[in-house]
Amino acid sequence: MLYTDAAVIGAGVLGCFTARALTELEISVTVIEEKEDVCTGITRANTGIIYTGCDNRPGSRKAAMCVKANREFDQLARGLDVRFSRCGSVMAAFGPRGEDVLRRKYRQGLSNGVPGLRLLSRDELAEAEPLLSRDAVLGLYAPGTGTVEPWELGIAAFENASANGALFRLNEKVIHMERSGSRFILETDRETILARTVINCAGLSADAVREMLRVPAVRIFPTGADYIVLGDSLKGQIRHVIFHEPEEKRKGLTIVPAVDGSILAGPTERSADLAPEGAxxxxxxxxxxxLCAEVVPDLPLTEQIRTFSALRPNPRSVQRENGRWVPVDHSIRDFLILNEDGLISLIGIKTPGLTCAAELGRFCASLAAGALSGPGRNRHFNPRRTGIPRVHEMKENDRAALIRTDPDFGEIVCQCHDVTAGEIREAIRRGAVTPDGVKRRTGAGMGVCQGCRCISRVQAMLTGMRKNAPQTDSPGHSGTEKPEERHGIY
Amino acid sequence: MEYTDILVIGGGAAGMAAALAASEAGRRVLLCEKEDRPGGILNRCTHRGFGRAFLGRDLTGQEYAGFFAERLYKSAAEVRTGVTVLSLSQDRTALLSGRKGLFRIKFRFCILAAGCLEKTPGSLGIPGTRPAGVLTAGTAQLLENTDGLIAGYRPVILGSGDVGLIMARQFAESGREVVALIEQKDQVGGLLRNRRECLEPYRIPVLLHTAAVEILGRDRITGVRIRDLETGFTRILHCDTLITAAGLIPDRTLCRDLMPAGRLPDWLRLCGNCESIHDIVDSVTREAMALGASLGQEAPRK
Known part of the structure; x- marks a missing residue:
């Protein structure tokens, strides 16, 4: 049996940031994740946009959190050593309906306190984004919009939370939860965990986790989304995040210049039933x-390197009808954070959830602190994390010096992004157990060849290193448990 | 800074032949190969058919690579393995990275023999899941012929070019069932000899006018939905592997930033599959030899 003050269920970007915020308190924190690695669920399939807050209604929790989170994002990214590109965004309208929407968002943004917003004429728009269709009639420029790799942000929070003492238990699933006096009893498929407060960040399963203890009130009704990724041969051709505001009532196109140089087009909005999860x-x-042909007709889709899909977790209130729980209303628009007697649930957090991840984590931690009757501050909390060296971004001299001290950083494994054996070794040491885990941590396999050329070497390194894995050298070595029990990764 | 007359990037068939010829013409030649031995893609090719035209012998890819590697090491050309060229600059220098360090080298000419890239399953954009077991022919060759692993037991092969035909034979001759070779066009591609040697003896089912329209399976691929392009009918082929052999694209990533006017600088030459995709290695060798020899003879510039 394991005793912990706070148990976090789910290690997506929200779970990781919640854990990180909890380690600022003088309490024990345990994160339980079903999968073999962190950030493999909703976090993995996301546009990676850091929003400004002009899309959210004034007075909403989303607006307040988003504006604040955006303002503080440079600092957050710097502290966690995460790549963040504040490329700005242009929203483009193609007719009267779109123009109305843009003007409304402009006013809304101003009243939310979003800095630097500006309406762009047709010519200004064409100058800002040469590939955008000339049919666009009005633009809304938001200099504060940015992009990150969502998993990079989540993994950084995981490593930082871990280093500050949070215990991550991977490959472990909560199957039953009950309340006994002031404690929660979590039965997992491995052991029993006693917790004083539970923070439910279980993503698409957050409603099911909550219902282990409570009567259904809100359920997640996912919709599907598809994306196309174009290779970095087009780097620089899309300068800003482009939001397309369609004339018909449907979801517009979003185009994102990702931090690694690739370009993302998507998402669609479709029924989740059209394709199985992940398809x-x-x-x-x-x-x-x-849509691409309409909005950015000159963007060469022939440079496509992959496609992927995501599920959007739409939360809707439900009530009982003829023995079934049916939705009674449209999707709940604001962030839904329930605090039910020490069980804190984040249900159906979608856009701008990634932007607000640190804010949401902090908010959950403050609710948890309340449930734990005001624990003290952790004086040893260190908000800084150093990422894996990004060798190909280094200056020539620094790079040469690094290779002299560690030849692994000279050996290129991923030809597309010039990722070295040293970076891959470090990714494995920090918890990658699959080629996908290495990919998310280093970018190896994310380029135009999609891992064709490096997969064999990456797999060999994974196999070799897991055989000879160090027993103590892992992030956040803090407790007395054996490492394999803490991380479940060796 | 180190200097060489001719820098050859890539130690496959093209790079080896170009380096050999330039070195025989009396030039100082440096060949950089990213892997730990020269040979390139030839090292993954355990099948025969190499050298029939150029050497008059029927060799495997590995033997063909060995034939030239031996000569290369005996020549005056310097060979550096485990070294990747990171970038080329207009001032005729290259930035190289390897376990021995990061260094710049100055050159008079550069021969880019970086080979080609395969069209990936991702770039084909076949709808469906992204399970394990969907891989390019080149990756399958790498896993099986270099790493000694098994790529799969019941493959569907997509694309009937030479690469697809050779993969079909590789699976079939080791006793595995090739579920089908599928091809969008109305006839099998590839060289006549490959059609004869790879398909007929093994009775591999070939489906023409057929496209893969959906990948099925959660963790590992369990099937491919195919569509008959004439009738529009779809059906599922059950398999545990999908091998894509959908085409090759010259890999010119290194000269991407050197062509502002759409033209290569005069000090840079493309060679082998990096220049254009070749049917047989023999013609790669022949062209590379000619290029190496002609650059070797060009008078030094002032």
Whole structure:
């Protein structure tokens, strides 16, 4: 049996930031994640946009959190050593409906306190984004919009939380939860965990986790989304995040210049039933290509390197009808954070959830602190984390010096992004157990060849290192448990 | 800074032949190969058919690579393995990275023999899941012929070019069932000899006018939905592997930033599959030899 003050269920970007915020308190923190690695669920399939807050209604929790989070994002990214590109965004309208929406968002942004917003004429828009269709009539420029790699942000929070003492238990699933006096009893598929407060960050399963203890009130009704990724040969051709505001009532196209140089087009909005979880759907991709041809006709879709899909967790209130729980209303628009007697649930957190991840984590930690009747501050908390060296971004002299001290950093494994054996070794040491885990931590396999050329070497390194894995050298070595029990990764 | 007359990037068939010829013409030659031995893609090719035209012998890819590697090491050309060229600059220098360090080298000419990239399953954009077991022919060759692993037991092969035909034979001759070779066009591609040697003896089912329209399976691929392009009918082929052999693209990433006017600088030459995709290695060798020899003879510039 394991005793912990706070148990976090789910290690996506929200779970990781919640854990990080909890380690600022003088309490024990345990994170339980079903999968073999962190950030493999909703976090993995995301546009990676850091929003400004002009899309959210004044007075909403989303607006307040988003504006604050955006303002503080440079500092957060610097502290966690995460790549963040504040490229700005242009929203483009193609007719009267779109123009109305833009003007409304402009006013809304001003009243939310979003800095630097400006309406762009047709010519200014064309100058800002040469590939954008000339049919666009009005633009809304938001200099504060940025992009990150969502998993990079989540993994950074995981490593920092870990280093500050949070215990991450991977490959472990909560199957039952009950309340006994002031404690929660969590039965997992490995052991029993006693916790004083539980923070439910279980993503698409957050409603099911909550219902282990409570009567259904809100359920997640996912919709599907498809994306296309174009290779970095087009780097620089898209300068800002482009939001397309369609004339018809449907989801517009978003185009994102990602921090690694690739370009993301998507998402569509379609029924989740059209394709199984994790699968793209032909109609969705076709729709996306059609939209691209309208909005950015000169963007060469022939540079496509992959497609992927995501599920959007839409929370809706439910009530009982003829023995079934049915939705009674549209999707709940604001962030839904329930605090039910020490069980804190984040249900259906979607856009701008990634932007607000640190804010949401802090908010959950403050609720947890209340449930734990005001614990003290952790005086040893260190907000800084150093990432894996990004060798190909280093200056020539520094790079040469690094290779002299450690030849692994000279050996290129991923030809597309010039990722070295040293970086891959470090990713494995920090918890990557699959080629995908290495990919998310280093970018190896994310380029135009999609891992064709490096997968064999990466797999060999994974196999070799897991055989000879160090027993103590892992992030956040703090407790007395054996490492394999803490991380479940060796 | 180190200097060489001719820098050859890539130690595959093209790079080896170009380096050999330039070195025989009396030039100082440095060949950089990213892997730990020269040979390139040839090292993954355990099948025969190499050298029939150029050497008059029927060798495996590995033997063909060995034939030239031996000569290369005996020549005056310097060979550095485990070294990747990171970038080329207009001032005719290259930035190289390897376990021995990061260094710049100055050169008079550069021969880019970086080979080609395969079209990936991702770039094909076949809808469906992204399970394990969907891989390019080149990756399958790498896993099986270099690493000694098994790529799969019941493959569907997508694309009937030479690469697809050779993969079909590789699976079939080791007793594995090739579920089908599928091809969008109305006839099998590839060289006549490959059609004859790879398909007929093994009775591999070939489906023409057929496209893969959906990948099925959660963790590992369990099937491919295919569509008959004439009738529009779809059906599922059950398999545990999908091998894509959908085409090759010259890999010119290194000269991407050197062509502002759409033209290569005069000090840079492309060679082998990096220049254009070749049917047989023999013609790669022949062209590379000619290029190496002609650059070797060009008078020094002032």
């Amino acid at each position: 793209t759907c032909a109609e969705g991709l076709e729709e996306l290509r059609k």
